[in-house]
Amino acid sequence: GQQLNQSPQSMFIQEGEDVSMNCTSSSIFNTWLWYKQDPGEGPVLLIALYKAGELTSNGRLTAQFGITRKDSFLNISASIPSDVGIYFCAGLNAGNNRKLIWGLGTSLAVNP
């Protein structure tokens, strides 16, 4: 099925560094969602974006809904060890029977 292009696939950073990841699509979405998944757990919603150009923060996390509605990025500032996990972007398209389209994930490792 359709998937979003998410990059990078993995990152290994030092504690305190900032992190940026993004997702792109060939089609337009009405909603962009960013999730974090820890091992053996279900995804947890971090940030939801509903309008083109929207910039939303959640603590050290900031995400933006691209103006073209075909992309989104997630930034994590001043990373800490508990930021370790897999981050997924997901798009919701009204024209796709309201199903989430997922990125393949970005695996983040933080070196204390």
Place this chain on the structure above:
Amino acid sequence: GAVVSQHPSWVICKSGTSVKIECRSLDFQATTMFWYRQFPKQSLMLMATSNEGSKATYEQGVEKDKFLINHASLTLSTLTVTSAHPEDSSFYICSARGRDRGLNEKLFFGSGTQLSVL
């Protein structure tokens, strides 16, 4: 915030037995729930969409007789893996569609069920 409870968290069963996984929306009504399957280090793969009071819609390649879905109420959907085989071993996750206080639509996920078939 909205919470989705999924049970059990993990289950080990013998080949040929059936396993039922429950997904409950705890503080909101979910007219639509989704069932996903996830293999290690991969993204979530949608198996089926479950609508309350109607038959589930299965994705291509997913056997409806193998993975029985029942969405009997606005807060409960169940997935039954019938006659489980080792290749059914996987991480199964449910999600429920709800709205936040601003009436924005969100999808909330259960904590997942790790199924191991011996």
